[in-house]
Amino acid sequence: MKKLYPLALAILLFASCSKDRDFPSGSFKSPAAPVVGTRQLIHYWNFNNSSDLVTPTFTIGGGTWNYSAISDVVTDTTTLNARNGDAAGTALRLRNPAGSFTLTVPTNGYQNIIFSYAVKSTSSGAAMNVVSYSIDGTNFITDGLQPNLNNVSSTEWNVYSYNFSNITKANNNASFKIRIDFAIGSNNTSGNDRFDNITVDADVSPSVLMHYWNFNSSDTSKTTTPTTSIVTGAGLSFDFATVATVTGYYDTVTSTATQNARNGDAAGLSLRVRNPVNSMTIKAPTTGYQNISVSYAVDRTSKGAATNAVYYSVDGGVNFINSGITASNYAPSLDPSYTLEKFDLSTIPAVNNNPNFQFKIVFSNAPAPGTSGNNRFDNLTVDGIKL
Numbered sequence: 430m431k432k433l434y435p436l437a438l439a440i441l442l443f444a445s446c447s448k449d450r451d452f453p454s455g456s457f458k459s460p461a462a463p464v465v466g467t468r469q470l471i472h473y474w475n476f477n478n479s480s481d482l483v484t485p486t487f488t489i490g491g492g493t494w495n496y497s498a499i500s501d502v503v504t505d506t507t508t509l510n511a512r513n514g515d516a517a518g519t520a521l522r523l524r525n526p527a528g529s530f531t532l533t534v535p536t537n538g539y540q541n542i543i544f545s546y547a548v549k550s551t552s553s554g555a556a557m558n559v560v561s562y563s564i565d566g567t568n569f570i571t572d573g574l575q576p577n578l579n580n581v582s583s584t585e586w587n588v589y590s591y592n593f594s595n596i597t598k599a600n601n602n603a604s605f606k607i608r609i610d611f612a613i614g615s616n617n618t619s620g621n622d623r624f625d626n627i628t629v630d631a632d633v634s635p636s637v638l639m640h641y642w643n644f645n646s647s648d649t650s651k652t653t654t655p656t657t658s659i660v661t662g663a664g665l666s667f668d669f670a671t672v673a674t675v676t677g678y679y680d681t682v683t684s685t686a687t688q689n690a691r692n693g694d695a696a697g698l699s700l701r702v703r704n705p706v707n708s709m710t711i712k713a714p715t716t717g718y719q720n721i722s723v724s725y726a727v728d729r730t731s732k733g734a735a736t737n738a739v740y741y742s743v744d745g746g747v748n749f750i751n752s753g754i755t756a757s758n759y760a761p762s763l764d765p766s767y768t769l770e771k772f773d774l775s776t777i778p779a780v781n782n783n784p785n786f787q788f789k790i791v792f793s794n795a796p797a798p799g800t801s802g803n804n805r806f807d808n809l810t811v812d813g814i815k816l
Contacts, residue, residue, distance in 0.1 A: 456576040460587035463510065463545035468630035470512055472534045475626055476502065477518030486515075490776065491535040491603070492629075497528030503623055507586040509547040510626035520625040525618065527555050527611035532627070533566075534607060537775050538720045538814060539631035540600035542593035544607055546627040548579075549586045553620030555611035556582035560591060566604035572596070581622060582613075601634050601719060601814050603778060636722070638691055640713050640811040645697035649680055652700060657692075662714045662784065663811075670705040675800035677706040686767040686807035688726040699726075699807035702792075704733065705800060710746065711788040711809070718813030719781035721774045723788050725809040726767040732802025734792035736760055739772060745785035753777040758793075761804060782816060 472492040474485050479502045485492040506520040523530055536542055550556055558579040561569040571577045573596045579589050591607075593599040614620060640663045643656045653665040669677035684699035702709055715721050729735070738758045740749035751757040753776055762768045772788075774780045788811075792804060 457578050457580045458576045458589060458591075461590050462588050463543050463590040463628065463630065465543055465630040468541065468543060468632050469539075470628060471536070471539055471631050472532075472629040473512055473627070474521070475511060475515045475518065476506075476521045476624070477515065479519045482521055489535070489537070489539075491533060494530065494532045496523055496530045498526060499524040505549075505623060507547050507549075507625050509586050510545055510588045510628060512626070512628060515626075520623050522621045522623050523611075524621045525554060525615060527615035527622070530609040530611075530624075532607045534605055534629045535603045536600060536605045536629075536631060537603050538601060538634050540594075540634045541632040542596075542599045542605075543590060543630045544593065544628070545588060545590040545630070547586050547588050547625045548581050548622060549584060550581050550614075550622050551620045552584060553614060553617050554622045555615035555617075555620070556580065556613040557611065557615075558589070558622070559610040559612060561608050561610070562593070562596070562599065563606040563608070564598040564602055564604065566606055569606075569608050586625070601816070634720070634814045636720070636812040637718065637815055638810060639715065639718055639813050640711075641691055642700070642809040643690065643694050643697070644681055644684070644700045644807055644809075645694065647681065647698065652679065652681060660714045660716050660718070662712065664712045666710045666712065667702065668707040668710075670707050672705040672800055675705065677703050679703065682805060684767075684805070684807050685765050686726040686728075688767055688769040689724050689808035689810055691808070691810065694808070696807075699805045700809075701803050701805050703803040706734075706792055708789050708791045709806075711790075711811070712746075713786055713788060713811040714784045715780060715782060715786045715811075715813055716784045717782060717816055719775075719816055720814040721777075721780045721786070722771060722812045723774065723810070724769065724771040724812070726769055726807040727761045727804065728764045728767045729761040729804045730764050730802050732799070733761070733804045734794050734802070736793040737804070738791045738793055740789045740791065741774065741777075741780065742787040742789070743779040743783055743785060746787050749787075749789050764805060767805075767807065
């Protein structure tokens with residue numbers, strides 16, 4: 430990949446223009462309002478909260494920015510590129526001598542990225558923006574982003590928009606960043622560039638069904654084997670207990686559950702995990718996939734475990750933790766009223782692309798209440814987005 434040579438080249442070529450701010454002939458991006466289509470807003474700064482300019486007005490998570498020089502707020506603002514009917518309030522002022530303006534904008538679960546912002550320059554501010562991006566959070570490049578030089582010498586607000594749809598490594602990327610550097614007047618001791626209504630829009634990336642158990646086969650020798658699986662190595666295992674010479678076991682039972690069924694599957698059978706039992710483990714390699722989620726329909730009999738707790742392992746079952754799982758405990762409903770439980774692991778990078786990923790359900794009152802009762806599971810799925 431090409432390194433970020435355009436900034437150095439631009440400074441060398443245009444240094445002589447820093448006084449009169451005239452641009453020589455060349456390829457520059459023209460102002461353009463974003464055409465977002467069906468994309469969703471995933472990061473947004475309107476800078477109207479003058480006491481906290483860094484925190485996004487809206488973000489799907491992890492959005493932030495930093496400027497390696499002096500920044501503050503200004504009341505000279507615009508509604509260009511504003512969202513949600515937001516009024517003009519305040520704008521971000523990046524002062525000379527200019528530094529680098531870096532936006533951290535994770536795109537987990539999203540693709541076809543569009544980056545847009547409103548900008549203007551004062552008469553002695555930097556007259557050129559140089560845009561680059563990072564796919565690893567460290568190194569910045571311009572591949573596929575030409576032209577990436579903007580003439581922002583106008584003292585009127587304009588909107589610039591960049592479409593990253595052809596840059597596939599910008600998709601589904603927790604490390605994605607965008608940087609704006611400055612040239613032509615950027616070394617002046619006065620002047621500034623002003624930014625408002627910075628947005629990142631994207632399409633939701635389609636999830637792929639990686640592993641699926643519908644438990645509709647009456648052959649219990651097949652119960653632990655996925656109905657469908659696109660990554661090898663998936664399976665179920667159990668830690669049964671023994672109480673008063675009775676050992677827990679699993680079988681199947683007629684089910685009314687349609688929650689989370691895939692491929693138009695009808696209700697048929699569900700997995701019945703009988704007491705006494707400690708836990709059930711789902712071995713579900715995620716090789717080649719990210720933004721993982723685990724879902725299933727569940728209920729219990731009156732003597733079944735009243736609380737389930739969930740954990741995951743990234744080392745093949747040596748250690749199980751629940752860090753990063755929201756609501757890792759739940760109470761199954763009573764049979765025959767199945768409820769859908771879904772666990773979003775998309776914010777846990779170690780789960781991604783992991784051949785050793787496992788997910789465990791611990792029955793909190795097992796082996797009590799004793800030798801009867803069970804929990805029932807149906808339409809168990811592991812979904813992810815292809816890397």
